[in-house]
Amino acid sequence: MLSRRPTAAVLFDRDDTLIRDVPYNNDPKLVEPMPGALEALRTLRDRRISVAVVTNQSGVARGLITPDELHQVNERVEELLGPFDAWAICVHGEDDGCVCRKPEPGLVLRAAGTLGVEPADCVVIGDIGRDVQAARAAGARAILVPTPRTLPSEIAAAPEVAHDLREAVEWVCA
Numbered sequence: 001m002l003s004r005r006p007t008a009a010v011l012f013d014r015d016d017t018l019i020r021d022v023p024y025n026n027d028p029k030l031v032e033p034m035p036g037a038l039e040a041l042r043t044l045r046d047r048r049i050s051v052a053v054v055t056n057q058s059g060v061a062r063g064l065i066t067p068d069e070l071h072q073v074n075e076r077v078e079e080l081l082g083p084f085d086a087w088a089i090c091v092h093g094e095d096d097g098c099v100c101r102k103p104e105p106g107l108v109l110r111a112a113g114t115l116g117v118e119p120a121d122c123v124v125i126g127d128i129g130r131d132v133q134a135a136r137a138a139g140a141r142a143i144l145v146p147t148p149r150t151l152p153s154e155i156a157a158a159p160e161v162a163h164d165l166r167e168a169v170e171w172v173c174a
Contacts, residue, residue: 007172008117009085010044011108011140013126014055016147017165019077024059026069028076040165041081047173050115052086053077054107054124054134060091067091086114103133108140125168129154143168 015021020032044051059065078084088111092098100106112119124135127147132154135142144150144158145168155161162168
């Protein structure tokens with residue numbers, strides 16, 4: 001059996017992992033938690049495992065959402081799901097060559113650094129291949145929780161695939 005280091009932090013993708021994806025959402029009233037998100041976060045917080053968000057938000061670079069609107073949406077996420085220990089957000093576009101934009105490892109490394117933990121002690125939970133790729137590039141564990149928009153090739157390539165957030169967090173805590 002594979003021995004794993006204890007998990008110090010769980011880094012969640014935001015859209016379609018913690019909250020329903022509303023493309024380029026600039027309205028806090030549209031924030032809706034994904035099923036099981038609050039319970040999953042509560043389980044981790046009760047175990048004193050740090051929780052953070054690692055999210056690409058290219059709508060800022062595209063001019064579809066302002067930084068203030070993004071802040072308001074993220075505040076609403078915390079109102080509904082509780083406080084996060086760190087937020088790592090990339091506001092760059094796909095063609096900007098940014099090292100923080102997933103699938104690059106920058107957001108995972110930034111969140112781990114903010115939390116004062118090693119990336120190898122983190123688990124990244126997300127819904128698409130970019131989340132898994134960013135985790136692996138940073139040396140973190142990756143768990144994919146597919147949604148209808150997750151590609152079959154992304155599911156096949158993922159090292160661990162959970163049916164939902166509850167199952168993913170069970171694996172983290174096991």
